[in-house]
Amino acid sequence: MTALQPPTKSPMTSARRLVIKIGSALLVDDETGAVHHSWLDALCDDVAEAHAAGQEVIIVTSGAIAVGRGPLGMKGHKLRLEEKQAAAATGQMRLAHAYQESLARHKIAVAQVLITLDDTENRRRYLNARNTLDTLLKLRAVPVINENDSVATAEIRFGDNDRLAARVSQMISADTLVLLSDIDGLYTADPRTVSNAEFIPQVDEITPKIESMAGFASDHGSGGMVTKLMAAKICMDAGCRMAIAPGKLNHPLTQLVNSGRCTWFLPAAGPRAARKRWIAGSLQTLGALVVDNGAFIALNSGKSLLPAGIVDVSGDFERGDAVEVRTKDGEVIGKGLSAYAAADISTIKGQKSEKMEELLGFRGRSEVIHRDDLFMRS
Numbered sequence: 315m316t317a318l319q320p321p322t323k324s325p326m327t328s329a330r331r332l333v334i335k336i337g338s339a340l341l342v343d344d345e346t347g348a349v350h351h352s353w354l355d356a357l358c359d360d361v362a363e364a365h366a367a368g369q370e371v372i373i374v375t376s377g378a379i380a381v382g383r384g385p386l387g388m389k390g391h392k393l394r395l396e397e398k399q400a401a402a403a404t405g406q407m408r409l410a411h412a413y414q415e416s417l418a419r420h421k422i423a424v425a426q427v428l429i430t431l432d433d434t435e436n437r438r439r440y441l442n443a444r445n446t447l448d449t450l451l452k453l454r455a456v457p458v459i460n461e462n463d464s465v466a467t468a469e470i471r472f473g474d475n476d477r478l479a480a481r482v483s484q485m486i487s488a489d490t491l492v493l494l495s496d497i498d499g500l501y502t503a504d505p506r507t508v509s510n511a512e513f514i515p516q517v518d519e520i521t522p523k524i525e526s527m528a529g530f531a532s533d534h535g536s537g538g539m540v541t542k543l544m545a546a547k548i549c550m551d552a553g554c555r556m557a558i559a560p561g562k563l564n565h566p567l568t569q570l571v572n573s574g575r576c577t578w579f580l581p582a583a584g585p586r587a588a589r590k591r592w593i594a595g596s597l598q599t600l601g602a603l604v605v606d607n608g609a610f611i612a613l614n615s616g617k618s619l620l621p622a623g624i625v626d627v628s629g630d631f632e633r634g635d636a637v638e639v640r641t642k643d644g645e646v647i648g649k650g651l652s653a654y655a656a657a658d659i660s661t662i663k664g665q666k667s668e669k670m671e672e673l674l675g676f677r678g679r680s681e682v683i684h685r686d687d688l689f690m691r692s
């Protein structure tokens with residue numbers, strides 16, 4: 315915690331890839347289980363405005379269980395895990411439909427993506443999910459994401475969409491995540507019970523002191539302040555700034571831009587640098603690609619690695635694994651995530667990208683290591 319003033323210009327306006335997380339308490343009526351359509355329409359108006367301004371918007375939404383319990387006649391009692399999973403199956407359809415209808419007013423295509431914890435931890439599934447979301451964003455769709463509650467078992471559930479939203483932000487190298495909540499930010503203590511609790515507008519580092527402030531939970535949903543701080547940690551490590559912002563009133567994003575009222579967690583570096591640091595630092599390499607001189611020069615000037623520049627491959631690795639990049643003299647010049655398995659690279663090495671489909675029998679990425687997935691030693 316450093317500055318006590320909020321940033322002068324809202325990070326919202328400079329966001330390029332913006333993830334918005336919506337909690338159940340904002341979207342669904344506690345009593346009736348109905349979607350708050352007027353609130354959702356106002357939110358989608360804000361989303362459409364950001365979309366029209368060229369920002370990429372991803373929505374992570376809760377509410378499937380809250381919406382789905384009514385139609386299955388499960389009201390008024392605490393649900394068991396399997397009942398929650400059944401409710402989510404019913405509710406998710408209704409939830410997706412509500413977003414589709416609301417964004418269709420702005421002629422925005424919506425795409426539902428349901429994610430499990432495994433999808434964000436298993437490297438291959440991670441790459442697939444990342445590519446799908448990248449493609450949807452390129453096509454100017456708004457992905458609407460929730461946890462795949464109906465199939466995830468207790469041990470492998472996120473359970474709360476705060477962390478899911480942070481993992482998604484990390485996975486797609488988002489620069490900004492906004493957790494819309496029934497609380498307006500982080501306080502030194504619970505503001506509902508401690509009258510002199512102080513509001514904290516900006517956090518630059520999550521210290522034990524900051525963590526100790528999260529010992530209370532917000533009323534609804536599964537995510538209290540503790541899971542929000544866990545989400546903030548994931549985001550700060552991934553170079554993504556995160557806000558805990560008030561969402562109760564209509565047009566919460568416009569309000570956030572105008573009033574600035576929220577707590578921002580601001581990392582020192584951006585997502586690109588953080589991703590490269592992650593590749594450089596925490597991944598074990600399972601093989602190596604030897605590149606020719608032309609590729610070496612191209613990689614040093616920030617290009618991706620194409621099959622044409624690869625002269626040799628060693629090791630036993632799968633798509634998504636980390637590999638070393640070496641010159642013909644054996645010098646290690648970089649490290650990256652391979653978009654192809656070792657066996658496939660043996661087939662396509664030295665070949666033009668256009669021939670890859672014919673040689674492999676399927677159409678994959680045209681790069682073997684995309685420049686975003688490559689860390690070059692300087």
Ligand code: GLU
Pocket residue numbers: 338375376377378379380402460461463473474475476535536537
């Ligand atoms: N995935 C759950 C749902 O859609 C919500 C989890 C949460 O409350 O954060 O109902």
